[in-house]
Amino acid sequence: MHLRTLNLTMLAILAQVAMAEELPNVQLPAMTIYLDEKAPNATYIYNKLSDNKTLGDAVKGISGVQSSSFGPHAGSPVVRSLSGNRVNITENGMAANGLNAMSAGTNIAFDPVFHRLVGVQKFNNVVKEGGHAIGGSVEIDGGLVPKYLNNEPVGLEVHLQKGFNDIDSHGVKANFNNQKNISVNVLYSTQQLDGYDIVGASKAGVCDSQLISRNQYGLGYDMNLVNSCQRQPIIKSEFNIASKKYYMPDYYDMTTGKIHDKYSDWGLELTDVFTNTPNPRYKDNPYYVAGTPDKIEKVDKILDITENYHKKLGNSDLENHRLGVAGSYFWQGHGKSNYIALSADTKHSRYGLPGFSMSNLGAGLDYKSGQPVRIDGTQNKLAVEAQTHHASPWLNRMTVRAGWVDEQSKENVGEQLANDYRFRTSQFATSAYHQPQSFMSGVVGVNGSKRQVQGAGESVYLPNVNTTTYGVFLQETLSFKPVDLTLGYRHERVEHDIVGDFATHRNAKNTKLEGRKYGLDSYDIQASFRPFDRVGIKARYADSQRAPDINELYASNLHYSIMAHEEGNQNLKPERVKSKELSVSFDGSDFDVNASVYANKFTDYIHMASSGAITGGARMPLKYWQQNDVQVTGFEVDVSRDFDLGRYGSMTISSFADLVKNKHLNASEVALHNDGIYMPNMPTNRYGLGVKWQYQDWQVGIDGVYYDEPRYQNAKSETALPAYTLISADVKKDVYWLGSPMTLRFGGTNLLNEDARPHNSPLRYIAPLPARAFTVGVTARF
Structure with missing residues (x-):
């Protein structure tokens, strides 16, 4: 029986069970939570150490969200088919996606060991976060900044994990506090991998x-x-x-x-x-x-032209390191806890891009004389954040964040440096919350950044550019039970300034590069209605704009880590989207259902289109950034049921289904001939089923996701690959050793040993997901 059939059957069974006798409410260790105080429309995923390799891996279990899978070490979130410059990634309020938004082969600096949780906002979030959140946003709690005082003045957490066809990881985190008002965290983590085994050949059938x-x-x-x-x-x-x-x-x-x-x-x-x-x-x-x-x-x-690996995926090794220190000062004010925190964090990553692992060679040349493409990246960050509470109804809480990020990414072809980019970003954000009446609450905010991009090397594809962005926003909520109404507005300014000279390629549309300025206005509205205590209906609408970023405007040259010759267009206009979403939820004592349908109509959607030509001896497709209208539509359904098993513990069975289409509305005949009617690399529909069981000190979870064949692929340029099912398991046991709590952990991924190739991965034809893998780990706290 296919997982899809089993999943649909499970949905029907859960619906019948929900109508049967009510079982006592069971409190399970939550993997997905909703925090109204932080972000009422976001889904939060706690750290699952055994299955976190990239940020995309951490969130791919959420309906409507997948991983880009540009090789096993560069997976970023794909939210309802959108990613890159359209999904804003932040860590503790500071932008974290950097070069990854423009170069999918560059990973997002992410610590799979010590991050605490990741929150995903699937709907347009431009009002609060700016144009880069036009397709949603992802917030990482990196686990570095102390948010409370521990019970003991000194605490130590040690993490050890051994991987079998998976990553070896180690980490240590120490906390020191004076039991009054100061707390300091110091952490170090590392991950290593020699390379992945695969089921068969690296190149698809x-x-x-x-x-x-x-x-x-x-x-x-x-x-x-x-x-x-x-x-x-x-x-x-x-x-x-x-x-x-x-x-x-x-x-x-x-x-x-x-x-x-x-x-x-x-x-x-x-x-x-x-x-x-x-x-x-x-x-x-x-x-x-x-x-x-x-x-x-x-x-x-x-x-x-590049090697067809067998059983072992070449050039898939990895080495990550993170070192961080942060201190918080706490004080009481107006009956609530306030704090200010300083942090310094450095992350370094070195890995190969498998599949596309050799320099492209001319016909008849031996691929063994080629060179692997490798990425070497470092992110250094200094940040300050503070939260204070106040007595005034027009200012009852205030948050301030400021950060300085220095990101360097080197793209190497063998021993030769192709390009070396540095992104230096200064950013700030402040929000003031108010509640002048019991039925009225809101927030006013200002945020902005100054980014300097500098590149060097023989194959630079971006000029040196300084970008300044700032925005102001207001969001108000009116509560008249059972109806809540939220209105938001944002004004944003974006300015790109060219620094120095940059020689464009002979295929470029741009000749002399010029700076660009944009003024953007966005708003959203949300209405929530609860006709019954356990039934909710939510409608959301947003009209938002995003300014073109520097790769879309100015790129010109071979770009190895996206497998394309990329050419920008500095005459691109801001893209605009009208986003609509309707959600229905049922929150029972032990049975939950959430369903959403959405439609996002983009005007002047910016995307790379194939020219139909290949760039000379490099053998890379020549692609141009251009614009036309598209519409993104889809749905998501989530169902979960809790069971009290008496003396055998408790169990939760959950299921989900999702589907998304990203379709051209008015593309030219040339574009349709070269690219087809659907956007390339679009996620396929999925059906998921999970079982989580807890008994005393044991926790066991088994999850399966069926990835269907592409139904709406780009027929002109993409060949469909078979459907596949990914099964994973996670077993935990809490024990005490010498009076200290420990968690023993065993995990497995791709248990069916499938030749899995995500349709939204640009490397799917030459680099499958890893074969069956296992991890054994322990986390000890002293």
Whole structure:
């Protein structure tokens, strides 16, 4: 039985069970929580150490959210088919996505060991966070800043994990506090991996079965698939001896030796043409077949431009390090706790991009002489944050954040530096909350940033640019039970200034680069209605704008880590979206249902479109940033049921389904010919089923997700890959050793050992997800 069928059956069973006798409410350790005080529309996921490799991995279990999977070490959140510059990533309120928003092969600096939780806002969040949240936002609690005083003056947390076809990780976190008002955290974590095993070959089966096809002109091949598979077919044309009626058995031209010279349709040699007399040397061709072509095309060989790995995925090693220190000062004011915190954090990552692991070589060259593409990145961050409470109804709480981030990312082809980019960003955000009446509450905020981008190397694809962004916003909520109404407005300014000279490529649309300024206005409205205590209906609408970022405006050159020759367009206009969402929820004592449908209509949607050409010897598709209207539609359904098993503990069964489409509305005929009607690399629909059981000190979880075949893929440039099911398990046991609490942990992923290739991954044809993997770990607290 497919997981999809099982999932739908489970949804029906859960609905029947919900109507049966009510069981006592069971409090389970929450993996997904809703925090109204922090973000009422966000879904929060606590840290699952055994299955966190990237930020995308941490949130891919949320309906409507997947991981970009640009190789196993660069997975960022894809929210309802949107990512990059449209999904804002922050850590403790400070922007964290940096170069990753422009280069999918660059990972987001993320600590899988000590982050506490991750929250995902799936709806347009521009009013509070700016244009980069036009497709939603993700907030990381990095676990570094102390938010409360521990019971003991000194605390120590040690984490050890051994991976089998998975990451080895280690970490230590110490807390020191004076039991009064000061608390300090110091942490260090590291992850290592030599490389991943895979189920079979790294290149997908379609790279063998569908690369070559026959058409009216003979043999041909799918150029998009050829480039995606990193292969080069060599087609050889041969003379068809069955096409001629006569042949001369004893003829042989010592000069040319060409076989077709001994065959003829007329039985005449050149000298016989004048007499029109058949030459007796010609005989009837016993192989003659009337109407067959003169030439036959055959596949001589298919060259692998990059290596087709078997069982072991080459160039998939990883090394991560994080070191951080933070201190908080607490004080009481107006009956509540206030604090100010300072933190310093550095993260370093070095890893390979598998599959696309060699410099692209010309036909006939040996891929073994190529070079692997590798990423070396460092993020250094200093931050200050504070929260204070006040007695005035027009200012009852205030938050302030400021940060300085220095991010460096090097893209290497073998030992040669292709490009080295530094993003230096200063940013701030302050919000003032008020509640002048019991039925009225709101927040006023100001946030902004100054970013400097500098690049060096032989293959720089971005100029040096300074970007200044600031915005002001207001959001008010009126509560008239059972109806709540929330209104929000934001004004934002974005300015890009070119610094120095930058030579654009000969294929560029831009000639002389110029700075750009944008003024943006966005608003949203939300209405919530609870006709009954356990039933909620929520409608949301937003009209928002996003300014083009520097890669969309100015990029020009080979960009190895996105497998494309990228060309920007500095005449792009801001994109605008009208977002609509309708949600219905039922919150029972032990049975919950949440369902949402949404439609986002973009005007002047910015995307990279294929030109249909390949860039010279680099063998990369030439793509241009351009605009047209698109519509994103989809739905999500989540169902969960709690069971009290008496002396056998408690259990939660949950299920979800989601689907998204991202479709052109008015693309040109050329764009439709090259790219098709749907956006490329779009997530497929999924069906998930999970069971979590708790008994005394034991916690056991099993989750399965069925990824369907693509139903709305880009038919012009994408070849569909098979559906697959991912099953994972997580077992925890709490114990005490020498009076100290410890958690023993065992986890497994891809337990069915599937050849899994996410449709939204640009590397899916040449780099599958890892094969079956296990982890064994322990976390001890002293």
